[in-house]
Amino acid sequence: MTSVSLAQPEIIQPSRITLFLRYLRRNKGLTIGLFILLLLVVFTVYGLATADLKHAYPISVKSKQPPSWEFPLGTDFFGRDLYVAMVVGLKETAIIGLLAGALGTLIGVVLGFISAYFGGFLDTAIKGICQILTPIPALLMQVIIAGSLDKRDVTIYTMAFVVVLLAWMGPTLVIRAQVLTMKERQFVSVAKLSGMGDLGIIFSEILPNLLPFIAAAFVNQVFYSVFASFYLAVLGLGPLREPLLGNTIWAAQGQSAFFNNWWWWPLAPAVALVLILGSLALINMGMDELANPRVRKTE
């Protein structure tokens, strides 16, 4: 008897990065979305590093110039270089989106947890308030809030705040529903029986399992915040001095840009916003596919 030594096939466990890249190859929506977002970030960072940011404000360059080598996106009626205005506008849109998105998600997670985990009167109250506020068109309500502010006080931070005021109900209800199902799972019962406290269960048992839902709620919230702040700005309720994308469209509309043949003026911010919102929508769909295998089936 001679022992035969079988050659052990070497198992190569691909690194996490390779696995992630392989997944991206299958999930096209997520890949394209992330790619567009990356391009926008590169454009903004490059612009912030190289351009003279003063040119994003009125009377800094020659006005009403069509796109040329000197001004790649043209200049507007008030003498702003639209390329620099896009760079600054994208940066400010990102600040509003991320700030309002993070705040809205945070409020949603906290209220959703309180409501679902502790139940009782608090749950009834939080759920009731959410349900009553949901049918109220938040986009129009924020017109009143922003319209009541003194125009000189409006900054991109107050805009983010105004947007959040009526945008926390969605994430609250989503997180609440998830915590409710999670609360009944066995691993939570086991944790409870082994004497873990409420905070311990919330932070070390439920929260980690909720992360995909929180991430999805966050992307959703950023999408909504970018859109809602754009909505305010396009109605002329934004910080009028800042070259926010919506402000630029509002200003172009006020000067009848299309009638006057200044077509490049409203076009640049519109395309920029389509790219931002489109990439966020694609990422959102891609994340859905990641979290919900049933959707994955048809691919």
Place this chain on the structure above:
Amino acid sequence: MIKLITRRLLFLVMVIWAASTIVFFIPRISTKNPVRERFAELARAGGFAPADMEKIIASYSTKFGLDKPLWQQYTDYMASIARFDLGVSYNKYPKTVIGLIMDSLPWTIVLLLVTTVLSFVIGNLLGAVAAWPRAPQWVRTIATPFILLQGVPPVLMGVLLLFFIAFKLKMAPLGGAYSTGVIPNWSSPAFVWDVVWHQILPGLALLLGTVGGWTLSMRGMGITIQGEDYVNFAEHKGLGPYTIFRDYYLRNALLPQATGLALALGSVVSSAIVIESQFGLPGLGRVLDAAIRSNDFMVIYGVVLFVTIAVATLMVVMEFVYPLLDPRIRNE
């Protein structure tokens, strides 16, 4: 059934109450006095002496009840809302807010009704077909770009259509309700056609901006439903693919979409308002836009409150339509 109706009506009252309370308190938290703001604007344009201004502001404050205690202002305000009295416009003084709204409302309703119905039907059909494995490949290929459209809100669609179709191709007017220089005359077919012609582009913007959302959610619903046992059962019974598609698949997938329609109303109306101001149509959007540009607060509050109440009411009404679509609820 009676119990359900009372519950829904109570809910409606709560929503209207919450909306009016927000509209009442937010302007009062801010330091802006609408009357003062209006006169400050006139004073900047030149004309009023400051001493007179204070006197006029004081008399206006008495007239609009701004000198009464807050609780009394609140009850007065709620009573006036119950009477559909939304105040008067500062900018077009003798005109009431409700009058301004009523003048512009038909334009908005027609635009909204046509585009919403078209968008709901087209979007749902496309979504259902996109998720249906036996649909011809070319139909499924058509549906995909529509899903991508949901990243483009109607407001941006308006700018893009204005540029490509009206500006570059000159295939549609750049804005306005009818051609400049035309005298409105609803009995002449040429004028009616002119109006319709001016509505096509804004309608298209609203349609293309909303259809992607329906396609996407319907596709999601469709994928869930085709795994259900009753669909498999219908297949094994030997029913034709069209019957399965219409009676087993579409019918069930449509139910949640009808709820979605109620929920989407608020954002569709909000988009329509900006599109109207973009295209210079004489609807609610232009009233709101003009009011914002001229600090006409009563009109801003009035329009927003009116739309809010209308949307909330429609949502509750649609919940009553829901049992007609779903026999399971009807029989309870």
